[in-house]
Amino acid sequence: MNVADLEIGEPDDAARRILGGTVTVGDVSVRIVEVEAYGGPLDGPWPDPAAHSFRGPTPRNVVMFGPAGRLYVYLSYGMHLCMNVSCGPDGTAAAVLLRAGEVVAGHDVVESRRAGRGPRSPRVEAGWARGPGNLGRALGVALADNGTELFDASSAVTLQLLDRPLPGTALASGPRVGVSLAPDRPWRFWIRGSSAVSSYKRSPRADAPGGSEA
DNA sequence: CGGTGGATCTGA
DNA sequence: CAGATCCACCGG
Numbered sequence A: 001m002n003v004a005d006l007e008i009g010e011p012d013d014a015a016r017r018i019l020g021g022t023v024t025v026g027d028v029s030v031r032i033v034e035v036e037a038y039g040g041p042l043d044g045p046w047p048d049p050a051a052h053s054f055r056g057p058t059p060r061n062v063v064m065f066g067p068a069g070r071l072y073v074y075l076s077y078g079m080h081l082c083m084n085v086s087c088g089p090d091g092t093a094a095a096v097l098l099r100a101g102e103v104v105a106g107h108d109v110v111e112s113r114r115a116g117r118g119p120r121s122p123r124v125e126a127g128w129a130r131g132p133g134n135l136g137r138a139l140g141v142a143l144a145d146n147g148t149e150l151f152d153a154s155s156a157v158t159l160q161l162l163d164r165p166l167p168g169t170a171l172a173s174g175p176r177v178g179v180s181l182a183p184d185r186p187w188r189f190w191i192r193g194s195s196a197v198s199s200y201k202r203s204p205r206a207d208a209p210g211g212s213e214a
Numbered sequence B: 001c002g003g004t005g006g007a008t009c010t011g012a
Numbered sequence C: 001c002a003g004a005t006c007c008a009c010c011g012g
Helices: A011-018 A107-114 A132-139
Strands: A022-025 A026-038 A070-078 A081-086 A093-106 A157-160 A171-174 A186-193
Touching: A011 A026, A011 A093, A011 A186, A022 A093, A026 A132, A070 A132, A070 A157, A081 A132, A093 A107, A093 A132, A132 A157
Parallel strands: none
Antiparallel strands: A022 A026, A022 A157, A026 A093, A026 A186, A070 A081, A081 A093, A171 A186
């Protein structure tokens, strides 16, 4: 509900602020339980070689360079629509990738979107929006939704933040998933104990689930 | 583990 | 323009 919370502060602050918030598209709502923060080019405040925006603005990533609170949608590996929330001041590239959520409304719609997929696709409700590709499919976003103003109630895609951010004790953090550059940056955040967190990438060696306190 | 899949970017 | 790349997922 408060864009200012996303335009002030570091991308990781925005990431923690978004956790626990709710994204709504039509009848479907998802409570966000896992996110990753991304920065921008070398000459910006948050140089991030893992970010789409690292090599400067392009037609695809230009939303990351715009004002906070807009939806950045991109197609990953030719089949998965992934959702990000732009953050930071206008003109500065940063975004938060929405990695996983819990379906809190529109279960029937989400289930129908999952129909016809392989028998191994998540049957358990907790897996319906686990992973950025699954999250995008559950919500039914399209590339055409790129740039949507998430805090405008009349938008097709909206984001409702918690009135107050979750306490740090409720969160955990660790390295980002699927990122080969800057793997040491602990810019992945999730809500402790949520069954929808995409834990599959955790190293089997890591006995304590994947990360540290946030 | 490998195949799939398509937009996007880079460098001829 | 072709080729490489890409913030995944599923089935084996």
